[in-house]
Amino acid sequence: MTRIWTAALAVIGDEILSGRTQDKNVAQLASWLNVQGIRLAEVRIVPDVEDRIVAAVRALAAENDYLFTTGGIGPTHDDITVDAVARAAGVGVVVHPEARAILERYYETRGGLTEARLRMARVPEGATLIHNRVSGAPGIRLGNWFVMAGVPHITAGMLDTLTGTLEGGRPVVSRTIGGWVAESEVADLLRQAERDAGGEGDARVSIGSYPFFRDGRVGANFVVRSADSARADACVADLRARLQGAGYVITDGGI
Amino acid sequence: MTRIWTAALAVIGDEILSGRTQDKNVAQLASWLNVQGIRLAEVRIVPDVEDRIVAAVRALAAENDYLFTTGGIGPTHDDITVDAVARAAGVGVVVHPEARAILERYYETRGGLTEARLRMARVPEGATLIHNRVSGAPGIRLGNWFVMAGVPHITAGMLDTLTGTLEGGRPVVSRTIGGWVAESEVADLLRQAERDAGGEGDARVSIGSYPFFRDGRVGANFVVRSADSARADACVADLRARLQGAGYVITDGGI
Incomplete structure (x- = not known):
């Protein structure tokens, strides 16, 4: 018998709650966590509303070893996850220099780094990046919190980067x-x-x-x-x- | 402008959290609710653990007009939703005479109504049945709480029975x-x-x-x-x- 390590997931997205999009990240994250020896203990799907995201992140983080979020980290006005996660952690939002450099390289041949695109370099203060080979935008790690993409194959790339780096127990x-x-x-x-x-x-x-x-x-x-x-x-x-x-x-x- | 009616869903199932089964009830319920003029405001996926189900049901019911659950209403030991929902409502569990009669008819040519099968006639005290043309087992309505099957096509049959019976606002x-x-x-x-x-x-x-x-x-x-x-x-x-x-x-x- 060893300790049970748990994770929770906050799925952020009106598109899931409206029935427009079938979520695939729950099953994908659950399977990946199993291999890391970590159990997915709870999922909450919340709308693109900052107060609701903050409340879910705080509640889930308080009860689990790890917290993941998916969705809401793109360049448009409905992408508010970084601000919500920063607020939940009680820190500010900064532009991460390495994320900025990644995006500058990525958009060099794709029209340049606009102000909207620069939004994707914003992270909660103190965060590190989760590299992602699929698209330019990195995921974000803040302690034991992991902020991932909504698009499943991009999240898959981020999980791949994290494989073997999280402490867990015996796989189930x-x-x-x-x-x-x-x-x-x-x-x-x-x-x-x-x-x-x-x-x-x-x-x-x-x-x-x-x-x-x-x-x-x-x-x-x-x-x-x-x-x-x-x-x-x-x-x-x-x-x-x-x-x-x-x-x-x-x-x-x-x- | 009219009032916004909201619903929440508690998905009960280790099989979803383990990644074994891809949930389909979130998208199905969301689409159905839209037509009823009700918005799906939050989903929580919780394991087959009574305390966790009770906590989720209470929290979601307190913040929404309607509460739905899916999963955990079959005849086996891992089906504990009825007990959890009754506890969340502060009522006991009784055998519903009509549910019992439905199951007796259904199992008449299928080996008879055993003790395990009779579990599917148990309901929180004061509940009514949601008829389901697909299988024998009915869903359960307790005020504005709706206890549905985990198998998506059985849940579809239950939702069909409820169509047009829930007060809502304008469809989105x-x-x-x-x-x-x-x-x-x-x-x-x-x-x-x-x-x-x-x-x-x-x-x-x-x-x-x-x-x-x-x-x-x-x-x-x-x-x-x-x-x-x-x-x-x-x-x-x-x-x-x-x-x-x-x-x-x-x-x-x-x-």
Whole structure:
């Protein structure tokens, strides 16, 4: 058993709350954090309103080891994340000289660094840059806060830069088995298997049950998670045996 | 100008926070709410932990006209939403006789109503049912709180049942124009167009700028939103003229 490290994400964007854009950063960040040994503990999606962003950032940062934001760091009037994050941290906003230099180089052949573009070099005082090979604009690191882009492939570039640099615990391993099982028929069996698997802290085993309806039949996948991989494997073997004992054909990896 | 009605959503699910499942209910609910004249003001994604669900439900309900939850209403041990919502409301949990009857009918030819399946008939005291033509299990309404399924097409069936039954304001209209425009070149123009479009309360016009990179070129779509459709249309016409005046080819509906 080791300590559990947690992160939270504030997704900033009217476009998500209006239904116009399907968010992809939650799943992307969650998967990346798993590999770093950090759990995504909460997400809040808030509108492009400074007070709302400040409140979400403060609340999430107070309860987690790391805070991420996505969205609102472009050059236009609706991009207010840097100001909100600075206010949440109680610091001012400055132009970062290296960010300015990056943008000057990037826009040298693209019409030059205008005042609007220079907005993308503004950072909370004391911040460092998260380099991004995809576009000119860097992300921002302020202590354990990480300010990322809204466009998923740009965020992917920033996460790539951060890989291996954040302290975390053991990664959570996740094993899936599944079959043409109505989950309501095996509810007691699942509860029992989870209880018997035990584990404390990050070693605690959880079993998630995810039903589906496909080709006119009901089925379910069962996801066993724990940071203790031996314990997770033992639970999978036990659960598989219980389900097979109840007469089901079970597929490793899920169906 | 009329009153702005707001809703919040608590997404309950380890499967979303682990990155295993891509959420689709945020976009689905947001689009549905727009038509009802209600704005989705905040989303919180929380794990399958009762205290965390209770805290999110209470906080979101206190600040919005309507509260929705998705996920965690199935028959298995990890489905704890009903208990959490009842606790947040300060009421007990009871078996709803109509829900029980629905499940008895549904499972009559599917192996009968077991104890696990009967869990899906449990509701917070005082709740009514939200019928769902897709599967047996109903959703739950408790005053202005709505407890929905996690599986998106089942939630769609529940929302369909609720269509037209929730008091709201004027729907927000959303108009999009776009072009092969680097948004950083038109940032001032966008800010000015939004300022000139004006409007108060639900009539206030907002312009969102959504850049993209496609076929080796940068472009952007601009989304104009307001509950005052005449004001939105006037802003679109003004913005189109400004962009064309700056030399861009602009496509209605966006590109």
